[in-house]
Amino acid sequence: MPKRDQMHRSSRRPLAVLAAGVLALAACTAGPVPGERSRSAATVEPAAAQGTQTAHDARENRVAARPAEAEQARQAAPPAPRPAAPSLSQFSMFSSNAAGARHLRAPMVPLNRERYQQFADNPLRVAAEHPVSTFSIDVDTGAYANVRRFLNNGRLPPKDAVRVEEMLNYFRYDYAAPPSREQPFRASVAQMQTPWNAGTRLVRIGIQGFRLTPESLPPANLVFLIDVSGSMNDPAKLGLLKAGLKMLARQLRRVDTVSIAVYAGSSGVVLPPTPGDRTATIEQALGQLRPGGSTNGAAGIKLAYQLARQNFLRRGINRVLLATDGDFNVGTVDFQSLKGMVERERRTGVSLTTLGFGTGNLNEQLMEQLADTGDGNYAYIDSAREAHKVLVQQMAGTLATIAKDVKIQVEFNPATVAEYRLIGYENRSLKREDFNNDNVDAGEIGAGLGVTALYEVTLHGSPAVRVDPLRYSRPETDAMGATSGELAWLRIRYKHPQGNNSRLIEQPVDVTIGRGDNVGSDLRFAAAVAGFGQLLRGGRYTGQFAMDDVVALANSARGDDPRGYRAEFIQLASLAGRLLPGAGRRGERDPQVVHR
Numbered sequence: 399m400p401k402r403d404q405m406h407r408s409s410r411r412p413l414a415v416l417a418a419g420v421l422a423l424a425a426c427t428a429g430p431v432p433g434e435r436s437r438s439a440a441t442v443e444p445a446a447a448q449g450t451q452t453a454h455d456a457r458e459n460r461v462a463a464r465p466a467e468a469e470q471a472r473q474a475a476p477p478a479p480r481p482a483a484p485s486l487s488q489f490s491m492f493s494s495n496a497a498g499a500r501h502l503r504a505p506m507v508p509l510n511r512e513r514y515q516q517f518a519d520n521p522l523r524v525a526a527e528h529p530v531s532t533f534s535i536d537v538d539t540g541a542y543a544n545v546r547r548f549l550n551n552g553r554l555p556p557k558d559a560v561r562v563e564e565m566l567n568y569f570r571y572d573y574a575a576p577p578s579r580e581q582p583f584r585a586s587v588a589q590m591q592t593p594w595n596a597g598t599r600l601v602r603i604g605i606q607g608f609r610l611t612p613e614s615l616p617p618a619n620l621v622f623l624i625d626v627s628g629s630m631n632d633p634a635k636l637g638l639l640k641a642g643l644k645m646l647a648r649q650l651r652r653v654d655t656v657s658i659a660v661y662a663g664s665s666g667v668v669l670p671p672t673p674g675d676r677t678a679t680i681e682q683a684l685g686q687l688r689p690g691g692s693t694n695g696a697a698g699i700k701l702a703y704q705l706a707r708q709n710f711l712r713r714g715i716n717r718v719l720l721a722t723d724g725d726f727n728v729g730t731v732d733f734q735s736l737k738g739m740v741e742r743e744r745r746t747g748v749s750l751t752t753l754g755f756g757t758g759n760l761n762e763q764l765m766e767q768l769a770d771t772g773d774g775n776y777a778y779i780d781s782a783r784e785a786h787k788v789l790v791q792q793m794a795g796t797l798a799t800i801a802k803d804v805k806i807q808v809e810f811n812p813a814t815v816a817e818y819r820l821i822g823y824e825n826r827s828l829k830r831e832d833f834n835n836d837n838v839d840a841g842e843i844g845a846g847l848g849v850t851a852l853y854e855v856t857l858h859g860s861p862a863v864r865v866d867p868l869r870y871s872r873p874e875t876d877a878m879g880a881t882s883g884e885l886a887w888l889r890i891r892y893k894h895p896q897g898n899n900s901r902l903i904e905q906p907v908d909v910t911i912g913r914g915d916n917v918g919s920d921l922r923f924a925a926a927v928a929g930f931g932q933l934l935r936g937g938r939y940t941g942q943f944a945m946d947d948v949v950a951l952a953n954s955a956r957g958d959d960p961r962g963y964r965a966e967f968i969q970l971a972s973l974a975g976r977l978l979p980g981a982g983r984r985g986e987r988d989p990q991v992v993h994r
Contacts, residue, residue, distance in 0.1 A: 511725070514558040515763040517824040519938055524865050525815040532807045532833050534826040534840035535605065535849045537795070539788075540754060540766060540778035542568035545934065547757070547780040549970050554977050555934060559762065562931035563822035566850045569927065569963060571920040573606035573848055582801040583607045583843055585890055585903065588921050589911045592854055593951055594929055594943030597862025599911055601853045602921055603806065603888065609846035610794045617653040618674070618715040618797055622684075623702035625722035627662040627693035634780075635756040639721045640684045642753070642785030647681060649793055650674030657705045658683050661698025662691030671709050695726035696736060699743075706748040715797050717774065721753040724761030736764065740772045741839075749773040749842075751796060753788070773802060773842055791961075795844030799895045803840040806851065807833045807889040814885055814909055816863045817856040819939070821928050833891060836900050843892075852928050854939070855885065857909075885909040922955035923964060930971050933978065945975030 523531070541564035548555035576584040583605050592598040622643055630636040650656065654674030659667050669683040702718045710716055726736070740750055750772025752765040762778070769776035775796065777788045788796055805828060810818055832838040843849065856862050886907040891900045930948045932940050948971045956964045 511758065512556070512559075512760045513724075513763045514556055515767070515825060516558050519932075519935060520820045520822075520824055520827075522817055522819045522864060522939075524817055525810040526812040529810050529812050530807060530830050531810070531818070531820055531853070532805065532828045532830050533820065533823045533851075534828055535804045535806060535843065535851075536563050536770075536823060536826050536841050537567055537844060537847050537849055538564050538766060538769065538776045539568040540762065540776045541565060543778040543780050543784050544754070544760075544762065546966075546970055547778070549973050549977070552977070554974070557935050560931050560934045561822060561825070562928055562935070563826070563851070565927050565931045566822065566852070566924055567848070569923065569967075571604060571848055571850060571924065573604040573920075575606045576608050579608045579610075579800065581608070582892070582894070583804075585888065585905070587888065587905075587907050589885075590921050590925065591911070593925050593947065594940040595854070595862055597860045598854050598856045600921070600925055600928075601855050601885070601907065602924060603808070603851045603853075605804075605843065605849040605890070607795070607800050607843045607845055607847050607849075610798055610800075612649055612793055613651075615794055615798050615845070616714045617655075617711055618650070618717070619655050619671075619706060619709045619711045620650075620657070620674075620715070620797070621702045621705045621718045622656065622658045623698050623718055623720045624658065624660045624668075624687060625662075625693060625695065625698070625720075625725075626660045626687050626689050627691050627725070628689055629693060629723055629725045629759055630756070631689035632756055635723060636687065636689050638779060638782065638785065639753070639755050640687060641782055642779055642789055643684055643719075643721065644681050645786055646789040646793065647674070647677055647684075649790060650677075650680075655709055656680055657709070659698060659702045659705060660687065661694055661701070662689075663694055664691075665694065665698040665701045667701070667705065671705070693722075693726050695722065695724075696739065699736070699739060703743045703746070703748055707746055710747065716748045717751060717797060718748060718772075719751045719753060720765075720768070721755065722765070723756040723759055724752075724754060724764045725759040726761070726764070737767060737771045740768050744771065744773050749799065752776045754778040770841070771839070773799070773839075775842070775844065787961075792844075792847070795847040798845040799842045800845050801843045801892040802895055803836070803838075803900065804843055804849075804890065804892040805833050805838075805840045807891070808853065808907075809887045809889070810855070811884050811886060811909075814857060815855055816858045816860065817865060818853050821852045821854060821932070823851065833889070836893070836898065850924055852924065883909055919955040919957035923952055923957065926952035926955060926971070927967065930967075930974070934974065945971055945978060949975065 538561075541559060541561040544559055545555045545565070548559070573586055574584050576582065586604045586606075588602045588604070589599050590602075592600050624636075624639065624643075626636065630639070647656065652673050652675040655671045656669065656674055657667065657671045658669035658680075659665060668687070669680065672679055674680075699718075699720070702720070706716050706718055744750070750769060751774040752769040752772075754760060754762060754765050754776065755778075766776045777784075777796075779785050779788065807830075826841065828838065828840070856864070884906050888905050888907055890903040892903075893900050926948050929940060929943055929951070930945070932938070933943070933945060933948070937943070949968055952964065952968045952971060956968070959965055
């Protein structure tokens, strides 16, 4: 009898095949057992396929060799009782009554071990009680690219993946640049009515770093530290990583030096220090990288810093570029221990840039914090276009630091300002006394990069004041006699890249709205981006403002957009409006919700 007829004659065999298929699916989709040494898909999948094929061939050979014996055994066996038709619940991975269901539920849920730092939005401050706001600047842009990745995949990002300051700083604004490198940056202030609250105003502090061309950069000593563990076995991870670093390698000069170190279960040197103009040698070393093994990131970091110190340039750029998904699982994995290691290495004069790749196990909290601790910047690479932006278009800003330990302090005049809040920079907050303490680490500004900070400010007498005044206190001017014509006093403290003593810049912020440079499209677009980020974080302070309003405001402020980044933002905001329940379209916000 043909095998096909045999299969149809047996009512049990299809169930066995189905069960085997489900178990095979569970084995393929389940993540690795905690503590087990991970292996790359390239290593595991061929072995599994080979074993399955071998068993299948053996079974076919046995049947083909003994057809008569198989038929006699089938006829001699007593007839099996016909089972009742199975219900769907017997095979449901979510049924509590299904045998073994608890083992089959997990594959239905995609494995997601992405980690983000948890933080709450900056609170509203009463100027009479807390007149001073102090924070460290941040030129990271990783949050925006990561949020874009979520939205393009049809999903809303986790709340803690949205850091508004990194979304603001993703875009270039036409701030006035300083005339020379002796003054590494210039600050400007502008104001406008808040789009989501007509009773308040947005005060923008813009900082523009001195611009350097790639040709004018100091000699660079670069170490590419590349994660080649099994978790990087994905075209969007190791494949995109290699393509991006090849783009950077093609911009380097003979005076530059490149080393390549890799890590998985252990670490090693793939390319010893090599002149930057030997592009073919560098690309060949990158092209040979293959994923496999567990992830001992700490060992890789130690090796990379060792290479950087061996080739240290006293008057040059010394930087490690760590490219990874951040999934450290062996060796030193404690978050604070890794930060402490980078902090110690930072004192040698070697900075750290982190480049994040991939999905599912992205440890963004680790990469963002390591870059901050390592006097560097963090970027998330979700496409070849983003790699080109970070590593080619902004190469000078990514590699060269023009000012370090940059801190901003704004003292609001309580005679004029009733309330204020800083939008973003939650994980960059500093104590008031930290501003004058040169031993407190702060952010860095890369060549040609800009930094944007926004405050929402409420003046006395505005109907938008949210906090009732105290009975036994009243606004008073400070001891220096600040007048009602001043909204605030701005202080910026920074160090030169090789310096240890900080310098101070001070200027008043005029109370008159509309004063300052570039109040037009740049400020309106920044306001749209700030509204976008706040809505993705829950919209606590944005009232009836919706994603449709973000789109309309950004459309009116698109301005000069030669590379299409602002146009892309408008598309993302429109997409987010369709994904965000209750805050996407005008009139959909609950009018009973009071965002205080």
